[in-house]
Amino acid sequence: MMDLDAIGGTARKGMLYGIGVGPGDISYLTLRAAALVQQVDVIAFFAKRGLQGNARGIVDPLMGEHREELRLEYPVTNEIPPEDPRYQEQISRFYEASAETVSALLRQGKSVGLLAEGDPFFYGSFMHIWRRLDKIFPIEVVPGVTGMSGCWTRANAPITWGDDALSVLPGTMGEEQLTRRLADTDAAVIMKVGKNLAKIRRAVTAAGLLARAIYVERGSMKGERIMPLSEGPEVGSPYFSMVLIPGQGRRL
CATH class of the missing domain: 3.30.950.10 (Tetrapyrrole methylase, C-terminal domain)
Structure with missing residues (x-):
């Protein structure tokens, strides 16, 4: 059996990882992404109200029991047009609050893996957290196969x-x-x-x-x-x- 720890390295305490999980098929995950999903202290993911979250669903086979998870639930998705000021205000507040929640975990010395569908730097919600925390905490972005x-x-x-x-x-x-x-x-x-x-x-x-x-x-x-x-x-x-x-x- 392949030793993911040896290939992918280990997760560092107090570090945020933006983990690209690819387009949907778990076999498209990189070795680094798969290793980190299993190693980080907290798996964080975005989700629409009432749904599991696609990124979280992709990595489900890698998630063992009793893992600490952080669900970041969008207050709005397609109910309001993105150009509507109400949408922009709610989403902006949501990303601010999400960044604060992630920050609290990092300050506790926990490693956090924030999942991103496809690649984290390609139309990804992760970027909004990265932009807020990049100068404050160490961050590693793990590229993924784009959608x-x-x-x-x-x-x-x-x-x-x-x-x-x-x-x-x-x-x-x-x-x-x-x-x-x-x-x-x-x-x-x-x-x-x-x-x-x-x-x-x-x-x-x-x-x-x-x-x-x-x-x-x-x-x-x-x-x-x-x-x-x-x-x-x-x-x-x-x-x-x-x-x-x-x-x-x-x-x-």
């Missing part, structure tokens, strides 16, 4: 060839701007699909890319669905979904 990497691999779709330029675009972007950016790039990944799916489909079509677009839902997770965007749902999609537009590049 988009997991999705294009599961879709068997090489995303860039040769000198292709890749654009990563949030689906929350305005339709006109999204269409323009799609038309100006060689390959694209559209994140934050959800309620923006119909708008994204229109923008992809207007940019002349519908024939190449792939819809991926819960890539590498249970319930995975992969299909051409033209055959996918027309309105609304789960949180864990994205649209891929592979580049064509130079075929050698």
Whole structure:
């Protein structure tokens, strides 16, 4: 059996670890991430009210009994648009309170592993805690396989060839701007699909890319669905979904 302690090193007391847990399949965890999940004094994770939290679910097979856990429950997710001042105020207070809670554990000399879906530094909630604590406590960020990497691999779709330029675009972007950016790039990944799916489909079509677009839902997770965007749902999609537009590049 592989000795994770020997490969991944040991967790240091009073240190915060941002642990990237990958796109969903536990086999995509790095050795360092797997070792730390088993070693840190406290496993912290973000979750939506009433749900386990996807990152926490990914590492469940690595969690033994009687582990200390810190659940950081969002006060709001998609109930209010992100641009609404009420959303921004509630989320800002939530991250401040979460950072204080984590700080208290670190001051006690405990090591804390804050889980992050995909990679901690890519659209991750972890970044909001990192920004508040980076100059105060020692922090190690453990990179993870990004959701988009997991999705294009599961879709068997090489995303860039040769000198292709890749654009990563949030689906929350305005339709006109999204269409323009799609038309100006060689390959694209559209994140934050959800309620923006119909708008994204229109923008992809207007940019002349519908024939190449792939819809991926819960890539590498249970319930995975992969299909051409033209055959996918027309309105609304789960949180864990994205649209891929592979580049064509130079075929050698």
